[in-house]
Amino acid sequence: MTRYSRQHKIVVAVDCIIFGFDGQELKLLLIKRGFEPEKGKWSLMGGFVQPAESFEEAASRVLHQLTGLENVYMEQLYAFGDPHRDPTERTASITYFSLIDIHKYEKQISDEYHAEWFPVNQVPDLIFDHPAMIKMAKEKLRYKAAIHPILFELLPEKFTLPQLQNLYEGIYDTVLDKRNFSRKVLSTGLLIKQKEKEKASSKKGAFYFKLDKKKYQKKFDAFLNFIPNPDNLK
Amino acid sequence: MTRYSRQHKIVVAVDCIIFGFDGQELKLLLIKRGFEPEKGKWSLMGGFVQPAESFEEAASRVLHQLTGLENVYMEQLYAFGDPHRDPTERTASITYFSLIDIHKYEKQISDEYHAEWFPVNQVPDLIFDHPAMIKMAKEKLRYKAAIHPILFELLPEKFTLPQLQNLYEGIYDTVLDKRNFSRKVLSTGLLIKQKEKEKASSKKGAFYFKLDKKKYQKKFDAFLNFIPNPDNLK
DNA sequence: TCAAAAGTGTTCTTATTACACCCATGG
């Protein structure tokens, strides 16, 4: 068969913007780049797309390499293609952002890559256009979480309402009324109250909830509205 | 400097999903593909990314080639990268969707490519994964237009409320109450009433409106809510 | 026994929906 013989060809990589939540603040998993150029500098976890791989497969592979995790929430963010974004050679980057339960990733794997979690607002200097990627990912997360029940992906299987509220407050850098928050969240029908309480962070203890996975699938694309005035955010 | 010498390289193309509205229904501009493989079949307008071009630049160039238009609404949709999506040779496609005023494009240019407008729900057989691209673009348009004042991009500078309502009704395949619709639209403050009326489509005539460009810029990312129950759409 | 965090109810305000009549005009 014919080929597009004279066409310009480009190295294509994937980069993963990996979010986690430690109960206090939103964090990003970054690695120390292991090869030239910019070896030893901080970077998003990435990798080159291999001949038999789709972009999604490459991104899942890369995420798995770093975290040991599979089947986590991941979506394509944006294709970065500026011809000079990597000074070595033209390289496009298809970026993916994922939300993981920070307690589930395998630290020893992560250690091999010299990975560290950084608070989203205190990331170190990064290579190339990775700061722009992170900026876009943060914006998209805030945008999407204001409408869709996406943040549960960052929490462990069982979590409390105060934990969930903390997460929203952290992401939107705001303070929410707990009465209104719990009413709104519970009114979605997405949460199932457990019998046990989390007793570590308060004397009274807070009830655990689990996600109702079936309803979650169904409501995922629904427009919720967890954040009162998404317009008025800082 | 070093190069990623042994890395797999990929031909990268852009494809444009071009929406227009003729006053009656939402349409897509498609071309007859001019080269092998699949020469003569219907296709999205596309082109290969050139060495010095970013993806955005390539997409703008391709759109301009077909329509003669510049500075129209365009946003990146998705990067399609399945290794076998083009049987000739591995080719990634970065897709962009744009909204144009259907009356502004230059028909003679379009004729060179044997381009035609098709109602979005009656597109012919298309090459490769172009049907999936169109499906995604339609979904994104509906999604986005339910929240953001994006559909004005499809209308001429001056338009009437009935025209605008027709557009929303067409895109959501629904019927809206004109009293509630006009109240909601006008309450955004985005529209400036003109003195003239459009007299072609009714005896009484309908007032023209123009977009308040400044407010439009400001409110573009705001969450509006033109469609009563985005959840309950068919 | 008290400090600290969890949990819950009511009122007010605003937004959304449903719904029906008059207006202007060209034929």
Next chain:
DNA sequence: CCATGGGTGTAATAAGAACACTTTTGA
């Protein structure tokens, strides 16, 4: 003079926001 499509108002309902006290219990 009437058929056609444009334009407008009101009342009922639902959703969102503001707000404060009681409960539990470990130290």
